[in-house]
Amino acid sequence: MAGILAVLIWLIALSATLLFSGKLGWFPEQISEHGGAIDQQFIRTLVVVAIAFLSAQITLGYFIWRYRDRGRGQVTYTHGSNKLEVGLMLLTGVVFVTLAAMGQKVWAQLHLKEAPPDALQVEVTAQQFAWNIRYPGADGKFGRTLPKLINDQSNPVGLDPTDPASKDDVVSLNRMAIPVNRPIQLILRSKDVTHSFFVPVLRLKQDTVPGMAIPIHFKAMKTGEYEIACAELCGMEHFKMRGYLMVMSEQDFDAWLKDRAS
Numbered sequence: 001m002a003g004i005l006a007v008l009i010w011l012i013a014l015s016a017t018l019l020f021s022g023k024l025g026w027f028p029e030q031i032s033e034h035g036g037a038i039d040q041q042f043i044r045t046l047v048v049v050a051i052a053f054l055s056a057q058i059t060l061g062y063f064i065w066r067y068r069d070r071g072r073g074q075v076t077y078t079h080g081s082n083k084l085e086v087g088l089m090l091l092t093g094v095v096f097v098t099l100a101a102m103g104q105k106v107w108a109q110l111h112l113k114e115a116p117p118d119a120l121q122v123e124v125t126a127q128q129f130a131w132n133i134r135y136p137g138a139d140g141k142f143g144r145t146l147p148k149l150i151n152d153q154s155n156p157v158g159l160d161p162t163d164p165a166s167k168d169d170v171v172s173l174n175r176m177a178i179p180v181n182r183p184i185q186l187i188l189r190s191k192d193v194t195h196s197f198f199v200p201v202l203r204l205k206q207d208t209v210p211g212m213a214i215p216i217h218f219k220a221m222k223t224g225e226y227e228i229a230c231a232e233l234c235g236m237e238h239f240k241m242r243g244y245l246m247v248m249s250e251q252d253f254d255a256w257l258k259d260r261a262s
C-alpha cells in the first residue's frame with residue numbers, strides 16, 4: 001500500500017512539473033518594453049520553485065517507500081538535526097533574497113522611476129464596474145475634477161466646466177487608445193473600492209485605491225486590440241469590468257482622440 005502511495009506522489013509531482021514546463025495554459029504574448037524582463041523573472045522563480053518542489057516530493061516518496069511497514073515492528077525516533085535545519089533555512093533565505101534582488105530592477109523601473117518626459121499622460125479612474133479613461137487634451141493639462149460633480153451618465157469623473165483646462169479633456173469609457181512605441185504614464189485612481197488595473201499582454205498589474213493617485217508607466221511595442229481586466233474581486237459584477245487597450249500608430253491615435261474631442 002505504502003509503495004503505491006509513494007509512486008502516486010512521484011507521478012503527481014512529475015505531471016504537475018510537466019504541465020508547467022510544457023507551458024500549457026501559459027501567458028498570452030507580451031507586447032511591452034519591460035514584459036520580457038518580467039517573464040524572465042517569472043521563469044527564474046518558477047524554475048527555483050520547481051527544483052524545491054520536485055526534490056521535496058521525490059524525497060517524501062522515497063521515505064514512504066524505504067520505511068514502509070515490512071512487519072519488522074522496530075522503529076527508532078530522531079530529534080532531527082539543528083545544523084541541517086539552520087542550513088536549509090539559510091539556503092532558502094539566500095535563494096529568495098537573490099530572486100528579489102534580481103527582480104527589483106525591472107520593478108523599480110516600472111514603479112519607482114519617473115516616466116520619460118515625453119510620456120503621454122492618461123488617467124484611469126476605476127469604478128464599479130467600468131474604467132474611465134481620461135486624456136488631458138491639446139493643452140496637455142488635466143482639468144480640475146470635483147467629486148460633487150460626478151454623474152455616472154454625463155460626467156463620470158466629475159470634470160469642473162469652470163476650469164479652462166478641463167474644456168479639452170477627453171473621457172472614454174472602457175476603451176483606452178494609445179500610440180505604439182511611446183511611453184505612457186498612467187495615473188490610477190478609484191471612485192469607490194479597490195480595483196486592480198490588469199493588462200496581461202503588458203504584464204502590468206496595479207491596484208487602484210480610493211483616495212490615491214498611483215503613477216505607473218509602460219511602453220507598448222505592437223499595435224492591436226488587447227484586454228484590460230480588473231484583477232481584484234470588487235463586487236457582484238466584477239466579471240463585467242472589462243476594457244480594451246487599443247495600441248495604434250501615432251496618426252491613428254491623433255485621429256481617434258480628435259474624433260472623441262469633437
Ligand SMILES: [Cu+2]
Pocket residue numbers: 126127128129194195196230231232233234238241
Ligand atoms: Cu474592479
